[in-house]
Structures are given as structure tokens and as C-alpha cells.
Amino acid sequence: MSDLLSTPAEFPVRRRGVLRAVLATARGRITAGFLVLLFACCLLAPVIAPADPLHQNLREILQTPSGAHWLGTDNLGRDVLSRLLYGGRSSIVAMLEGVAAQVAVAVPLGVAAGYLGGRFDRIVMRLADIVMSVPVIVILLAILAIFDHSIAVAMITLGVLGASGMMRIIRGTAMTIRQELYVSAAELLGLSRTQIIFRHILPRCRGVIIVQTSLFAALAIGIQTGLTFLGLGPPPPAATWGGMVNEAATTLSTAPWLLVPSGGLIALTVLALGVLGDTVRDVTAQSHTSSGGLRVKSAKRRPDAAQVSVPEGTALLSVRDLSVSFLTPRGEVEVLSGVSFDLDAGQTLGLVGESGSGKSVTARAVLALLEANGAVTGGSVIFDGRDLTRATRKELAALRGTRIALISQEPMAALDPSFRIGSQLSEIVRSHTDLSREAAHRRVLELMEMVELPDPEEMAKRYPFQISGGMAQRVAIAAALAGSPDLLIADEPTTALDVTVQADVLALLRRLQRETGMAVLLVTHDWGVVADSCTHVAVMYAGQVVEQAPVEQVFGAPAHPYTAALMASSPEKAPRRTPIDAIAGAVPPPGTRPDGCRFRDRCALSAADCAETDIPLVRLNEERVSRCIRTELLQVQP
Amino acid sequence: MGRLIVHRVAMSIPLLLIVSLIIFGLEAVVPGDAASTILGQNATPESLAALRVQLGLNDPWIVRYGHWLGGALHADLGTSIISGVDVTSSLNSRLAVTLSLLVPTMLLSAVAGIALGFASAVRGGILGRFIDVVSLFGFAVPSFWIALILVTFFAVHLNLLPATGYQDFATSPTGWLKSIILPVLALSLQGITSVAKQTRDTVMEVLETDYVKFLRANGVSERSVRYRHVLRNAAIPVVTSLGLVSVGMLSGAVFIENVFVLPGLGSLATQATLDHDVPVILGVGVFFTLCVIAINLVIDFAYGLLNPKVRVS
Amino acid sequence: MKAATTAGEAAELTVSDLVVDYPIGWRRHRRAVDGVSLSVPAGRAVGLVGESGSGKSSLAKAVLGMAPLSAGRIAYGTTVLNDLRGAARPQDIQVVFQDPYSSLDPTKTIGYTLQEPLRAHSARTGRSLSRAEREESVRAMLAKVGLPAETAGRYPSQFSGGQRQRISIARALILQPRLLICDEAVSALDLSIQAQILNLLLELQAELGLSLLFITHDLSVVNHIAEDLVVLFRGRVMETGSAELVYRQPQHPYTRQLVMSAPTQDLEAQRARRERREALALPPARPAPLGEACPFAHRCAFAVERCRNERPLLRDAPLGGQVACHRADELPPWSEEHTQPREASGSPA
């Protein structure tokens, strides 16, 4: 156990302050730098402005930029740059007023509503719903009429009315955090609500607060300049950004240049605030998609040493030296390194291993369904004599469903929530055959009966959210069987189900396989499932297959130290309430895998040789391979 | 679904009350009133007092609010304190102009925004980057400024379209079309880009869901995956954001009407603000609130149609 | 380790006729726990097993004061816990949750997380601990769960699931509770890590004399760690007894189905289980019975008319323990193949 900390976690990122993280990005530095500079210049306008913003010089009107007037002069001969700097002051003050009002309203209400919940939350949300629908502009106009063109009052009102949006988001965040288990733990350990709010809720809301504040600041600038553009702010000749655009509009045909400095500066300021907000969002929150918006060109495959000569065996599916990499924000990581295994028609191959070993990636790579940020970088997937890693989109599309089908771990997530079950199944049936609507419907009912779904007619009319997980997995199986595939890839098909339902689904899969003779690639982490359903096993560790053999041989005597150790870690293998033979340490995540044998840090048999070179798959008998150079030491054990 | 609509209609009553109460209440607490606005700075105390009696300004504000509300229920929103014109009728005559600006803008934003966002999400690459940049641009550039740029270019330089003014559809359909093209374009830029960005994000998310993988893996054609399943599921959040974008467009309309000198509700409200003419602003507030309610109803209806959970229960 | 807080005497947790209802919408509720009684004697390990939705976690939450009680009584020793909330609750009962990721505040160092309960505790009792004393407690506790002292200065994101679960255990133990509730505490972990944590829990239980209420859906795990078992189905207790008895000689049709359905990592034994299950003529899928009926009647191969009209009460079972089944005496005998664990020498690790 002493080496526990030597295996870093999946994302060994040190937490930094939001500010530091933002400044670490180029976008963050540029936008923050621009804003600081702008604010400083406006603040120091009386000191640094080249001219008096109100000083008219009718002999120098509408000049274009020059050494004397960097940004030219306006229709009364006033220096544009000076007017911009002075005008910026009122915009910035207005923005600060709006933001302060918004934060003062939104943060306490949002945190309280999210954390306390209940009736308080309902009332606040109801109110926010109404306020969200208030046409803010009219209220602002009324305020300006009543308060005699006071931009300050208008901006504070804008802040209060605009707070509902930020309030909702903070409330949502606070609510999610409240459900986090560490908050429950803190409550149980006797912390008061105030302590929990200040220590655990607010710090986690910081990110969204900053994001929303900067977006709102951008909006406030937009509104303030709009109002001054309409002449509703401080009366002329005072300089305001909006007012300057308005003045430029009067000389549109003679001096279009004048539109540029004022409008451009407004746009830049709003842009900087908006981009700053986006940057904070990116550094504080995870991306929505698993690919994080990253894409790689699939052409990045390494040139193979030798183009594999296609059919070397009789296997239906033959995966050879398959390597897969993902592009992540931390660079490219190799997730699979030379995965090889074979699967014959009618067999069930269990792909076993701990999480992160690459089982699911292997399953998806076989179907050429990696996420946009992943790519096969080497090796081949020979299915029925053809290399699928080199197949065209069209060829793949023709195979999917009819030759190879897939079911996955989350049956509910596998069904489109917006379509009825019958219609989804019917679409899949019709994409394999050219049946009429009615014929397809009959076939759907047949399939549903085949997977033992009760009352198919009724079930076909339901939406996925109206059925249980076990039924959803049966629907998924029906969909996969629609094209009578030769190979079914099942990625942890029963992991999310209760044991009794799991037993039913496994029994169903066994029956269907007997009846159709298809081969099954069954991804699982459960030795019991392997014992129940598989004819062969391939054990994966850290992106490689470490052993492949028929189940009898593997359960009889494991031929790889990892297989043996993983089997021994099961609580079934130790007498009640005695220590289990646990493997020390944890699976090294991609990017931190040791050279040589990847299991050597945790292997009881490891020796100096094990670190020297990459360990090849060693053939032990006709049907058995192992990625270990010291298997003979294992064989002597009982 | 029915519940959703009923809920929305029920919420519109407090919404109208809140909007009118804010404006009315503020006016009541701030010193200075309609009488002093009408008579200006040289008014004598006697004439002020007389006018106050005439306008009923000596009643407590809640009583005046009650009067106003009673009138409003009968479509009587009072009279302008500057021109003495009946507010309801002057608003009615201007509503068509504002709707001529808003409705095409909303449609254009929805259609163009969704199409661009969808295309950039499924095609990625250059188009995706382009949409990202343009949407930042749309976010940052003030609509009144873009309007002026459009005027400089299309009206002043090319002389293709009128720079300002409005033509009635009934008198001249082509004149109407010409008079709204630039305003609609100027107002749409923000709408299109924010809808496009929202659509792009949502579609990218849907493209990586398990069910899309499942459909592809089991042989459903890419065409159907995209245009049936992805589009349909992405539509739900996009429609919600369309509602917010449309409500936000009301503010933009006020600026745009001023730039193009369109005789709509927004320019009326601006003039009223300059004149301190609160009854007119209040009237515009009521009309705008009704617009928001209409937008929300349409959005709720679309949401209900798209989301089976709402439809079934 | 120097006692930072005074440890209370170990006591028995007794839950009697507990009912938990969650409100769903307007004036409706869902019953999650439906009249459950159980006890966790001082120093004993009790396992609570059942499928998802059977009410395991609701029961744990009720004991922790985090679920609405509609009826029943929860007592720890002589203290009735029913209406105690927050700081008023005895700190003798603590919990380790399933999800190692949401169990730790990502914005706080491990040291902060572990010291926080100590600070709150001294504020409550007025016995303030010096900073050095707190740090010493944290170090000692980290050593106990097998983590080096540097752990205190790091953030949760730097640890793997198994390491985080060790930290959660350390936090739960830092106020020296007497009863530890483990709600699916190893379910999210991989086999090899799960084994490490199970070993740690057994070790700590022996060393500190803790009582354990161990909740899981995994029969093999609960059978390994628990001395007594409680089998829950749809919010009701189906069977209780010593773990040995319940696992080897299940006397309730539901428990039998659970045991038959759980795949075992032994080819022969698994084939036997599978065949036994296939031989059992299970009724076709039907909706679950409501009201006064056996909650298992719709899935039971032995159901008769009476089962659909009368709720079976928990009563003494023929071979010991208790079952809630009308036909417990008539069930065919059960002879599960004895899969004695092989001596642990089978692996080199």
C-alpha cells in the first residue's frame, strides 16, 4: 500500500484559482489585458487625454486620423480620442452599477433557493419566471422618463431585472452541489447551514458567478450605449459612446470614418467581456461532449510495418495490433496499444478487465464508431476477410446492423427519447430491408416477441421513458437482431441492471445465440458473467490484451499473473470476513503506463527482464496466448 | 401540454400587473408629476393646482392605478399628457410597423440560425470556426451601429434601398418590403448568431449521445440519423432559447426603429421618454408585454409538440 | 492516536416499523420503506441487500436523519433519533457513500476536509483543539486508512476512486463514531480496488470495535463482510438471519431467486445455478401487486391465492432466522453446491 500515491489519478491537475487559470490561456490574457488597459485609460482620462473633450474647433471639423488627432475630429472639431476616453468613464460606471445590482440580488437569492429548496425555492422561481418575461426596455424607458434621464437608476433597475437569469443558473448550480455527497457528509459531521453555504456551496458557484457577471457586463455596456445613442443619457455636449455614434450618424454620407472609433470600441469592449466569460466557463466547467469538440483526422494512422495480408485464419473477427489514440486537452494519449484477439462464428468471447483498460474503446473501434477526437493509429480489424479500419463509410454503413450489431451499457440512453419504441424499431427494420410499413410493423412485433417483451402491440406505442431498464435492454436487443447480424457486440449489457434482470437478459442472449448462431463479443468486468455466458475470454489490462483462452482453461489455471490476481480479488475467493488477496495499487491511466510489462509494478512475479522490452503475446497452446514471459512460474502453482 | 399552456396564460396576468405597477409605482414616489411636466417650469402654483385637480392627481396613487386598470380592462390606456391623443389608438396605428419588423426578424433568426448552426455542427471544420467567429461578432456589435453601417453601404453608397422611413404594406407591398429589409437585417444579426451558436452546441452534444451511436451502429442511415433523430432532439433546447432571443429582440427593435425612423412602438416610446410622457410609455409597456406573452405561448406550444414527456402526460 | 474527541460507548441501533414516504407532486407520495424493523448490535456487521429501488438507501438516509419519516422509531442505544437534525444528532453514526467522486469537495484540500469536522466539533463542545492537535489527528487517521501524510496537502482531483474512498472513510472515522454505515461504498470500484477497501473496512472494524451497517446490491460482497443479513424487497424485509444461513440456505423465494441469479465466478457452480434457475417455472411478467399482498407475488414461482390477498408477516423460519412468506415451510429443500473458497494460494499476488 506504500505505493498508493505513485499511481497518479486520471487527471493529475492541480487546482488553481480561477484567475490564474484564465490568465494561463492566451484568450484570457488578451481579453483581461485589454479590459484592464481600457479601464485604466478611461479612469486616467483627465491626465492622459490629449485634448479637452468639449473643446470645439470649427476650423478642424471631420478630420481623419492624424498626428495631432489620433482618431480624428468630429463635426464640431472635437478630438475623438479624448471624447472616447471621457465617454468610457460613464459606460464603465454604468456597467459597474448594473453588475453590482445584479450580483447583490442574484447571488444571495440563487444560493438560498438552490440550497434550501422547498417553498422558498418555489416562490423565488415563480417570481423569476415572471420577471424573465418583463420587457425590460420599456421599464428602462419609463425610468429614464420618471428619473429625468438618470442612467444610474436605469442601470440599477436593469441589474435587478436581469438578475433573474443569473439567479436561475446559480440556483441550479447550488442545487446540484447540495446533492453532492460531501454536503451530506458535512451535515452529518455537524456543520451548520451557514457554514455549509460559505465553505462548500459558494466556492463552487464562483465559476458561474464570474461567467454570468461578465456576460451581463457585456449586456449592460450594450444597453447603456444604446440608451445614450437614443439621447436618453447625459445631455450634450457631454461625451458618451452611444452619443458619439449618434453624432457620427448625422454626417454618415460625408464622414463615414467617424462611425469606426466609437462603434469599434463598443464592440471590442463587449467582445472582450464576452470572450472573458467564455474563457472562465471553459476553465471552470468540463465540456459538454466527451470529445470536447476536438476532432482528429482519421488519416493520422501510423504507416504499418507491413500491410497485413488479409485472411490468415478462419476467424470471423480478427483484431490485430489495434492501436487507438485520443486527442485530449492534455495532448494525444494512446489508449489501446496493439490489441489482438480472435473470435469465431458461434463463439462468445468475454472481454474482461477493470475500468479504463480499454474494453469499450475496443468495442467501438471494431465498429468504427470512435468519438470525433479518437482515431485508429495502427493495426487492423479483419471481419469476414475485410479490414474494417480501411473500409469506406459506405462499406461500413452496409455492414452495420446486418453483419455487426451493437448493444450497450445504458439501455435507456441507447433509445432515442423522442420516438416511440415501435417507430424506432420499425425504422431499423426498414433500413435493412425494403418492407412496407405494415410488413415492417409485423416484423417489429415478431422481434419484440422474440426478446420476450410482454404485450408487444402496447409496448410499441410507448416512449423509452415509459419502460424499465430491463425492458429497454430487450428493446435494444430486438433492434440489434433486426438485421440478423453475424456478430453482436455487447458492451456491458447487464451492468446497469439488477441481478435478477441480468440473469434474464443473459439467458435471453444465450437462447438467441443458440437459435441464430451469431458470434458475441461480450464486454464485462464481472467474472461471474464470463462463467455464465462465454466460451472464450480475452483479459485486458492498460490498453492491451494480456491473455486469451477458452473459459475452461482460464478458470482452470490462469496463465497471466494479472488474470490470476484479478480472479483472486473476488470476495467469493476468500473465506467470510478474512482478508482478500487484493492487488496493490491501481490500473495506470493512459499516458502513465510503465515501459516493458505494463503490469510489472503490481505483479508478484516481476523480475528485471519484465522492464526491459515490451512483452509480446506468447502462444502457450493452440488456443491460448499470454503476454507474460514468466508464465512457467504460474503453471507450477496449484 | 394543456397544463403548460394554462399555466402560461395564468402567469401572464401577474406579469401585466407587475409591469404596470413598476411604472406606476415609480412615478408615484418620485417628486414632480404630469402637471408640472405639462406646464413646464414657468407654471404658477395656482395653475398647477388646478391642473392637478383636473387630472385627478390629488388622489392617492393606488386609486389612480385602480382607475387606470379599470380603463385598461376596457382597452382604454388613457391619454398622452403631451399631445392629449388617446394612447390606445395611437399604439394601434403603430403596432403594424413594429410587427413588420419583429415577425420577419424572428422567423429569419430561427430559420437561418438553426440551418447555420446545424450545418456547422455536422460538417465541423472551417464552417464551424466561421460560425464561432461570426457569432462572437453578432454578440459584440451593437445593432444600432450595424444598422448605420448597412445604411452607409446599401442606402448611401449603393442607393439600393431607402435609408429611412416606412411604407404601409397595403399601399405598396414592394415599398413595404424595401423599407423593412435593412431594419430586419440589422436586427437579425444578433438573433441569427445566437441561435446558430446554441444550435451548434446542442447538435454537437446530441451527436455524441448513446442513442445516436446506437442508431448508427445498427444500420440506420446517416441521413435519417441527422435529419430525423439529431435535429428532432436538438430542437427542444433550441426552441427554448429561441424564446429568450425573441424577447430580447424587443429591446433591439426600439433602437432599430429610431435609426430607420420607423413609426413603430419603439420610436413612440423613445419620444415619450424624451417628453416625460409616462402614460404613453405605460401603454407601450402593455403592448410589449402582450408580445412577450404571445411569444411564450408559441414557444410553449412548440416545446410541447417536440417533447413527448410533455405531450404524453 | 491521541483521543481528539471523547468516544461514546458503543450501543445498538434499533429501527422499528420504519416507514419512509417521499412526496411526488401534489399530495401524492411514494413509499420507499414500508414497515422495516432491524437492529445492528454493538460491534456487529449487518448487511442490507436488495435490488435497486428496494429502499436500502432510504433506510440509511432515515437513520442519518436525511429522509422524511412517516412512522416508526429509530434509536441509538437509549437516544431516539427520529426528530434530531443537524448538530443535535449524536456524532456516533457516520457514513461512507457510493460515489467516490462526489463525496469530496473538489475545492478543498484533503487536510481541510478532514479537519473540518474536528473544528465543528470543538465549536460545539467548547473544547478547542490546537492546530497541531488537529493535524496530528488527521495524520493518524490517514495512516489508519493506508495513505501517506502528504495526502493532507493535496486536492481530491489528484486521487483515484479507491484512494478517494479511503479518504471518505477517514473523514467518517475522524470523530470516532461507533457505527459506520456504508451505502454501496464499494459498488463503484473495480474488483481489485474493491478488495482493498473491503480488507480495510474489516481491519478497521476489528481494531476500533465499530458496528457496520453495510448496504449493497452485491450478494458476494455482503456475504463476505456481514455477520447478519437483511434482505429487502420493495421496502419490506423478506428474510433475515446470520449471513451463513441466509446465503447457504435461503428460505424465502425472493432470496433464492437472488442467489440463483447472481453469477458466480466458478464454471461448475455457475452452470448449476443457471440450470436450477431455468428449471424454476417463473411466472410471466405481471404488474406488481399493491396493498395487502405479498410484494413478491408477481414474480414468485410458489405464489398461491393467499399470497395475493394477505401480506405475510416476518416470522421465525424453520431453519433459524426470520422470513416473510406464507409458504416458507412448504418450499422444496435447497442444496446449493458448496463453492468453498479455495485456499487463497491460487494466485501469486
Ligand SMILES: Nc1ncnc2c1ncn2[C@@H]1O[C@H](COP(=O)(O)OP(=O)(O)O)[C@@H](O)[C@H]1O
Ligand atoms: N472520447 C474519449 N476521449 C478521451 N479519452 C477517452 C475517450 N473515450 C475513452 N477514453 C479513455 O480511454 C481509456 C479506456 O476507456 P474504456 O474503453 O472506456 O475502458 P473500459 O471500457 O475498459 O472501462 C480510458 O482511460 C478513457 O478515459
Ligand code: SF4
Ligand atoms: S511479464 Fe513479468 S511483470 Fe509482466 S506479468 Fe509476467 S511476470 Fe509479471
Ligand code: SF4
Ligand atoms: S408469500 Fe407467496 S408470493 Fe410471497 S414469497 Fe411466499 S410464496 Fe411467494
Ligand SMILES: [Mg+2]
Ligand atoms: Mg466500459
